[in-house]
Amino acid sequence: MVKIRLSRFGATHNPHYRIVVTDARRPRDGGYIENLGHYDPRKTTETYLKIDAERAAYWIAQGAQPTQTARRLLKSQGVKVA
Numbered sequence: 001m002v003k004i005r006l007s008r009f010g011a012t013h014n015p016h017y018r019i020v021v022t023d024a025r026r027p028r029d030g031g032y033i034e035n036l037g038h039y040d041p042r043k044t045t046e047t048y049l050k051i052d053a054e055r056a057a058y059w060i061a062q063g064a065q066p067t068q069t070a071r072r073l074l075k076s077q078g079v080k081v082a
Contacts, residue, residue, distance in 0.1 A: 004066040051077045
């Protein structure tokens with residue numbers, strides 16, 4: 001199954017996440033199919049959340065299942081999640 005989920009990067013105690021499309025069997029920080037954007041949970045900049053909504057909608061139409069956190073972030077950017 002293909003999932004839309006968060007992949008962690010950044011320093012210790014300074015998490016940043018990539019929003020990626022990946023195979024569910026891959027490790028959290030392993031390889032991914034496509035990078036859809038990024039998320040900074042600490043909100044240290046004005047652009048703490050950036051998502052390519054068009055590509056996210058494409059992957060959802062193809063059957064990709066977002067995780068709960070990814071679903072919340074996608075909805076906040078106006079992406080329709082069934």
